[in-house]
Amino acid sequence: MKLEVENITKKYKDKTAVDNVSITFTPGVWGLLGANGAGKTTLMRMIAGIMEPTEGKILYDGVPIETLQGEYRRIFGYLPQEFGFYPEFNVQDYLEYMAALKGMPKREAKRKIDELLEQVSLSEVRKKKIVKLSGGMKRRVGIAQALLNDPEVLILDEPTSGLDPGERVRFRNLLSEFAKDRIVVISTHIVSDVEYIANQNAIMKDGKIIENDTTEQLVRLVDGKIWECKIPSSDLVKWERALKLINLRNEADGTTSIRYLSDQAETPDSVSAVPRLEDLYLWLFPQEGEVRL
Numbered sequence: 165m166k167l168e169v170e171n172i173t174k175k176y177k178d179k180t181a182v183d184n185v186s187i188t189f190t191p192g193v194w195g196l197l198g199a200n201g202a203g204k205t206t207l208m209r210m211i212a213g214i215m216e217p218t219e220g221k222i223l224y225d226g227v228p229i230e231t232l233q234g235e236y237r238r239i240f241g242y243l244p245q246e247f248g249f250y251p252e253f254n255v256q257d258y259l260e261y262m263a264a265l266k267g268m269p270k271r272e273a274k275r276k277i278d279e280l281l282e283q284v285s286l287s288e289v290r291k292k293k294i295v296k297l298s299g300g301m302k303r304r305v306g307i308a309q310a311l312l313n314d315p316e317v318l319i320l321d322e323p324t325s326g327l328d329p330g331e332r333v334r335f336r337n338l339l340s341e342f343a344k345d346r347i348v349v350i351s352t353h354i355v356s357d358v359e360y361i362a363n364q365n366a367i368m369k370d371g372k373i374i375e376n377d378t379t380e381q382l383v384r385l386v387d388g389k390i391w392e393c394k395i396p397s398s399d400l401v402k403w404e405r406a407l408k409l410i411n412l413r414n415e416a417d418g419t420t421s422i423r424y425l426s427d428q429a430e431t432p433d434s435v436s437a438v439p440r441l442e443d444l445y446l447w448l449f450p451q452e453g454e455v456r457l
């Protein structure tokens with residue numbers, strides 16, 4: 165099973181949103197990371213077959229996806245970033261409607277919907293109108309509809325936006341289970357969402373894939389560049405100016421623990437830290453850096 169993206173480009177008038185991208189997706193969870201405007205949504209829409217590339221082709225097991233027709237609905241599941249629901253439908257009716265669009269027999273659809281509502285913790289609100297649900301619940305309805313037909317290729321555009329931390333963890337577990345023998349592509353700019361479940365990550369910048377590798381290999385790019393130390397809290401402003409801070413935590417004893425990016429230790433007591441995907445991301449996209457207190 166493989167999804168091959170060959171030299172695809174998408175131009176919107178004079179803007180090249182995706183620029184000659186080639187990548188082969190194999191079974192497993194793939195993280196597609198990149199800053200706002202990097203071209204993730206455009207790439208996902210082309211992979212999901214709902215937008216035509218200006219140039220290039222996409223093949224599923226050697227077959228161009230635009231020629232899959234009916235088979236396409238069986239193979240692909242897609243959660244768009246902007247999800248147009250039918251707000252007056254209740255959750256159950258909406259999922260039944262989506263199952264019918266995907267050509268699922270009624271009985272099978274009912275069984276699958278029960279199972280999914282349980283998995284995304286929505287059984288209790290199945291009769292509630294979608295318009296009345298919270299943002300996180302709506303997102304979970306979107307995730308459920310993308311999983312309805314047990315797709316071989318699941319494409320999720322910013323699936324965790326609006327989910328609270330508990331929902332995020334449940335979502336990750338659900339996906340890890342689901343991803344066996346399937347291709348799952350998740351686009352996000354929340355690195356921690358893919359850090360624990362993605363086997364492979366593609367990083368996009370200005371319409372191009374600039375890195376594509378396993379998490380272990382990718383973090384090696386910042387090996388020896390991540391440091392941790394404690395500083396007096398009163399010196400924080402000085403260090404914030406001098407260093408590329410990744411994280412900081414105020415301690416009870418008047419010190420602040422900091423994690424920073426640098427080619428060498430910047431204080432005598434700095435110790436080298438094991439790099440994480442988030443460190444790499446901030447190294448690649450320094451303007452995205454946001455110190456969390």
Ligand SMILES: Nc1ncnc2c1ncn2[C@@H]1O[C@H](COP(=O)(O)OP(=O)(O)OP(=O)(O)O)[C@@H](O)[C@H]1O
Pocket residue numbers: 176179180181198199200201202203204205206207245353
């Ligand atoms: N319909 C459109 N017409 C013109 N330009 C567009 C259109 N859609 C997207 N773009 C531009 O193409 C570029 C890539 O957009 P895209 O939405 O694919 O990025 P993204 O990585 O998904 O960003 P985000 O995380 O903010 O959704 C951006 O510069 C965007 O402004």
